[in-house]
Amino acid sequence: MNGVQVSWARQVAEEELRGVLPRRWAHSKGVAERAVDLAWVLGDDADLLASAAVLHDVGYAPRLAETGFHPLDGARYLRDVHGADDRLVRLVANHSFALLEAEERGLRAVLAAEFPLVAVVHHARPGTSAAALRTGVPAVAVPVTAEQSFQPNSVRTGGRWCGSNNTPVQTLDVPRKNIRVSHSRE
Numbered sequence: 001m002n003g004v005q006v007s008w009a010r011q012v013a014e015e016e017l018r019g020v021l022p023r024r025w026a027h028s029k030g031v032a033e034r035a036v037d038l039a040w041v042l043g044d045d046a047d048l049l050a051s052a053a054v055l056h057d058v059g060y061a062p063r064l065a066e067t068g069f070h071p072l073d074g075a076r077y078l079r080d081v082h083g084a085d086d087r088l089v090r091l092v093a094n095h096s097f098a099l100l101e102a103e104e105r106g107l108r109a110v111l112a113a114e115f116p117l118v119a120v121v122h123h124a125r126p127g128t129s130a131a132a133l134r135t136g137v138p139a140v141a142v143p144v145t146a147e148q149s150f151q152p153n154s155v156r157t158g159g160r161w162c163g164s165n166n167t168p169v170q171t172l173d174v175p176r177k178n179i180r181v182s183h184s185r186e
């Protein structure tokens with residue numbers, strides 16, 4: 001991490017959130033700290049994730065509310081006002097399975113057109129596994145507990161799973177060597 005993009009991202013997020021939404025700002029800082037823990041996996045993309053983490057909820061800032069859907073409002077702000085990195089704005093736009101909430105708000109087509117979601121990486125908990133399937137894009141499961149290690153198999157038998165041994169990681173925007181995939185039990 002060289003920290004340049006992260007410093008910029010933190011400054012933008014702080015300006016938009018700290019004064020009007022202090023708890024949201026505290027949350028954003030916490031998420032950014034967790035993102036730093038993943039730097040060893042991401043290599044050159046560590047800055048990207050840390051920046052997206054601290055900015056992910058910037059769209060909650062009242063002055064940025066355009067649609068009222070914060071992932072979309074935040075991503076548009078970063079794209080249109082700051083000319084931010086395309087991958088960064090797509091991470092902000094798609095955080096927390098935003099595509100699914102967008103669907104309920106009648107904004108799925110808008111979000112998908114402006115900020116395409118190409119893949120989902122998740123921890124294979126039952127709820128997240130189901131949500132990943134509903135997005136309709138390739139998913140990579142990275143189980144973190146014994147219970148979760150069973151999820152990839154159960155989901156894969158549903159016929160749409162792209163995790164585990166047949167993960168199409170070439171569709172991701174990060175080098176394959178930087179992706180660690182936990183294999184499910186056969």
Ligand SMILES: [Fe+2]
Binds near residue numbers: 095096
């Ligand atoms: Fe959010």
